Amino acid sequence: MKAITITQESEPIQLTDMDKPEVSSDECLVKISAAALNRRDQWIREGMYPGIQFGTVLGSDGCGVVEVGPAEWKGKEVIINPNVNWGNNPEVQSSDYSVLGMPTNGTLAEYIKVPVHSLQKKPSHLSNEEAAALPLAGxxxxxxxxxxxxxxxxxxxxxxxxxxxxxxxxxxxxxxxxxxxxxxxxxxxxxxxxxxxxxxxxxxxxxxxxxxxxxxxxxxxxxxxxxxxxxxxxxxxxxxxxxxxxxxxxxxxxxxxxxxxxxxxxxxxSTMGNDDEFVEMIECVNKYQIKPTVDQVYELEDYLNAFDRFKAPDHFGKIVVRF
Structure with missing residues (x-):
C-alpha cells in the first residue's frame, strides 16, 4: 500500500510502499477514502514534535470503509477516533496517551488498522472529504x-x-x-x-x-x-x-x-477529549448538520503541495488528501 511516512531524507515526508496491516480479532482494517492534515503533522515534518519515530505513517484524521472486521461493521463508511489509550479517567488522558500518526501508524495511508471501539459511522450529510476533516479538530x-x-x-x-x-x-x-x-x-x-x-x-x-x-x-x-x-x-x-x-x-x-x-x-x-466525548461530538454534528470547512483537497500523489498549503497564512479550514 501507499503511505506518507516521516523519514530522515532531506524532505522528511515521503510517499512510500508498505505492507498492508494485518488485523487481530478486535481490530478492523479500514480502506481510507480521505485523510486531513493537522498542525502536528507539519510540526513533525519540521522536526519540532517530541518523540519522532522515523518510518511512522502520519495522519490523525481519516474517513474510509471497513474492509475487514466484525460483520456489523464490514462495508460500512466510518470515521476514526484518533485517541490511543485515553484511559479510565474522563477528566484527563492517561500517561501513555497518544493520537494516531505518532507513534501509532496514522491515517495518511491507503489502509489502517484500528480497534473496533475507535469506529463511528460517517455522518450521512458529510462527503468523505468533510468527514475526514472532523475527528481530531472536532x-x-x-x-x-x-x-x-x-x-x-x-x-x-x-x-x-x-x-x-x-x-x-x-x-x-x-x-x-x-x-x-x-x-x-x-x-x-x-x-x-x-x-x-x-x-x-x-x-x-x-x-x-x-x-x-x-x-x-x-x-x-x-x-x-x-x-x-x-x-x-x-x-x-x-x-x-x-x-x-x-x-x-x-x-x-x-x-x-x-x-x-x-x-x-x-x-x-484542554486537549483532545475522551472517547465518550467523541461519540457526543458526532451526535452533535448529526443533530445540527454541522459541516467542516475544507480549504482544499489534494490527490495522494500531490501530498507535498498539501503540506505546503497548510503553511500558507491565507488557508482557511482543513487541508484534505484524497485516496
Missing part, C-alpha cells in the same frame, strides 16, 4: 467549547484565531449550543467568512487596543497563548473561563495575576 473543539467552556444559551463566547480548523469547529459547536459567538482574527476577510456561520462580530487582534471594543465574555476559547492572555483577562466576565488548547504564540511574558484572582476567573487547559 473533538478538541467540542471539549474546549462545550465541556470546558460551557457554551449554552445566554452565554457570550469569544473564539480566537478564527481561521484555524479547531477554531472553526469551536465556533460551529458554540453556535449550535445557542451561545452568542464572537471571534478574533488577524484577517478581516476571515472574520467576514465566519460571520456567514452565524458569528455576531469579530475583532482584529493585530490592532493594539482591539479588546476595548470587544465587550465581556463568559468564555474565551484560545489556542494562541502568548501575551494576549492579559487581554483576555480584561474581557472575561467575573467568574468566567479562559480555555486554552494550544500555545502557537508561545508563553506570555507576564500574567496579570491580580486581575486573575480578583475577577474569580478560571484559566483551564
Amino acid at each position: 473533538l478538541t473543539a467540542f471539549r474546549a467549547a462545550i465541556k470546558k467552556g460551557g457554551a449554552k444559551p445566554g452565554k457570550r463566547v469569544l473564539v480566537t484565531g478564527a481561521g484555524g480548523g479547531v477554531s472553526q469547529f469551536a465556533i460551529a459547536f458554540a453556535i449550535a449550543s445557542g451561545a452568542e459567538v464572537y471571534v478574533t482574527s488577524g484577517s478581516v476577510e476571515k472574520i467576514e467568512k465566519v460571520k456567514k456561520m452565524g458569528v455576531k462580530a469579530g475583532f482584529n487582534y493585530k490592532e493594539e487596543k482591539w479588546f476595548k471594543e470587544a465587550g465581556q465574555y463568559d468564555a474565551i476559547i484560545d489556542s494562541a497563548g502568548g501575551n494576549q492572555l492579559n487581554n483576555y483577562l480584561k474581557i472575561v466576565k467575573p467568574a468566567g473561563r479562559i480555555v486554552m488548547y494550544g500555545s502557537t504564540t508561545g508563553h506570555p511574558e507576564k500574567v496579570d495575576v491580580f486581575r486573575l484572582f480578583w475577577s474569580q476567573a478560571q484559566i483551564m487547559g
Whole structure:
C-alpha cells in the first residue's frame, strides 16, 4: 500500500510502499477514502514534535470503509477516533496517551488498522472529504467549547484565531449550543467568512487596543497563548473561563495575576477529549448538520503541495488528501 511516512531524507515526508496491516480479532482494517492534515503533522515534518519515530505513517484524521472486521461493521463508511489509550479517567488522558500518526501508524495511508471501539459511522450529510476533516479538530473543539467552556444559551463566547480548523469547529459547536459567538482574527476577510456561520462580530487582534471594543465574555476559547492572555483577562466576565488548547504564540511574558484572582476567573487547559466525548461530538454534528470547512483537497500523489498549503497564512479550514 501507499503511505506518507516521516523519514530522515532531506524532505522528511515521503510517499512510500508498505505492507498492508494485518488485523487481530478486535481490530478492523479500514480502506481510507480521505485523510486531513493537522498542525502536528507539519510540526513533525519540521522536526519540532517530541518523540519522532522515523518510518511512522502520519495522519490523525481519516474517513474510509471497513474492509475487514466484525460483520456489523464490514462495508460500512466510518470515521476514526484518533485517541490511543485515553484511559479510565474522563477528566484527563492517561500517561501513555497518544493520537494516531505518532507513534501509532496514522491515517495518511491507503489502509489502517484500528480497534473496533475507535469506529463511528460517517455522518450521512458529510462527503468523505468533510468527514475526514472532523475527528481530531472536532473533538478538541467540542471539549474546549462545550465541556470546558460551557457554551449554552445566554452565554457570550469569544473564539480566537478564527481561521484555524479547531477554531472553526469551536465556533460551529458554540453556535449550535445557542451561545452568542464572537471571534478574533488577524484577517478581516476571515472574520467576514465566519460571520456567514452565524458569528455576531469579530475583532482584529493585530490592532493594539482591539479588546476595548470587544465587550465581556463568559468564555474565551484560545489556542494562541502568548501575551494576549492579559487581554483576555480584561474581557472575561467575573467568574468566567479562559480555555486554552494550544500555545502557537508561545508563553506570555507576564500574567496579570491580580486581575486573575480578583475577577474569580478560571484559566483551564484542554486537549483532545475522551472517547465518550467523541461519540457526543458526532451526535452533535448529526443533530445540527454541522459541516467542516475544507480549504482544499489534494490527490495522494500531490501530498507535498498539501503540506505546503497548510503553511500558507491565507488557508482557511482543513487541508484534505484524497485516496
